[in-house]
Amino acid sequence: KNQVEQSPQSLIILEGKNCTLQCNYTVSPFSNLRWYKQDTGRGPVSLTIMTFSENTKSNGRYTATLDADTKQSSLHITASQLSDSASYICVVSVSGGSYIPTFGRGTSLIVHP
Amino acid sequence: DGGITQSPKYLFRKEGQNVTLSCEQNLNHDAMYWYRQDPGQGLRLIYYSQIVNDFQKGDIAEGYSVSREKKESFPLTVTSAQKNPTAFYLCASSIVETGVGDVNTEAFFGQGTRLTVV
Numbered sequence: 001k002n003q004v005e006q007s008p009q010s011l012i013i014l015e016g017k018n019c020t021l022q023c024n025y026t027v028s029p030f031s032n033l034r035w036y037k038q039d040t041g042r043g044p045v046s047l048t049i050m051t052f053s054e055n056t057k058s059n060g061r062y063t064a065t066l067d068a069d070t071k072q073s074s075l076h077i078t079a080s081q082l083s084d085s086a087s088y089i090c091v092v093s094v095s096g097g098s099y100i101p102t103f104g105r106g107t108s109l110i111v112h113p
Numbered sequence: 114d115g116g117i118t119q120s121p122k123y124l125f126r127k128e129g130q131n132v133t134l135s136c137e138q139n140l141n142h143d144a145m146y147w148y149r150q151d152p153g154q155g156l157r158l159i160y161y162s163q164i165v166n167d168f169q170k171g172d173i174a175e176g177y178s179v180s181r182e183k184k185e186s187f188p189l190t191v192t193s194a195q196k197n198p199t200a201f202y203l204c205a206s207s208i209v210e211t212g213v214g215d216v217n218t219e220a221f222f223g224q225g226t227r228l229t230v231v
Binding site: 034041042043044045046049089091100101103104105106108 | 119146148153154155156158161171201203205219220222223224225227
């Protein structure tokens with residue numbers, strides 16, 4: 001069964017600090033992996049997307065990495081801001097069949113001043 | 114502007130009543146989805162549709178119904194058979210993957226409808 005596991009479940013950091021969120025998946029055959037940011041009470045918004053041939057992708061202070069061999073991805077947030085407080089969701093899509101993506105449960109990040 | 118719109122943002126329902134949540138998109142996407150999100154939980158798939166007049170059950174379809182009469186619209190009805198309907202409901206749309214590694218399959222989400230049963 002396709003699964004996406006994220007860790008930690010929640011994280012509290014001080015403003016200005018860096019942090020890294022993890023995503024492990026068993027989805028196969030792999031098509032692409034996305035990281036979404038979901039503010040409280042809002043719909044998720046895509047941050048980055050990576051295909052199997054990409055190792056890293058940046059979007060401002062957000063940098064995602066992908067290791068297709070070990071089926072792991074990470075999202076690194078640099079110099080965190082209060083507005084980074086949100087849930088970060090890892091989503092993996094398969095290729096050649098079902099177009100339904102598999103969602104992780106998300107990591108809840110709280111940035112304190 | 115192109116996008117996906119859910120309405121209403123907040124909805125209150127009495128026990129035993131059916132209620133319909135609206136989802137409209139003007140992105141020309143073939144696929145549409147309904148998800149349910151409970152506090153501290155991930156998104157769970159209720160129903161999805163790849164084409165007009167066709168839809169499939171997701172992981173938690175019991176107590177819900179959908180229709181796809183138009184490409185742009187995918188309303189969700191929460192019926193009285195749904196035992197615990199209070200939740201945050203998200204609608205999404207995307208294109209259908211056309212090839213290996215297709216990066217255009219991003220799911221675009223609406224802003225959600227928070228349903229409360231009173």
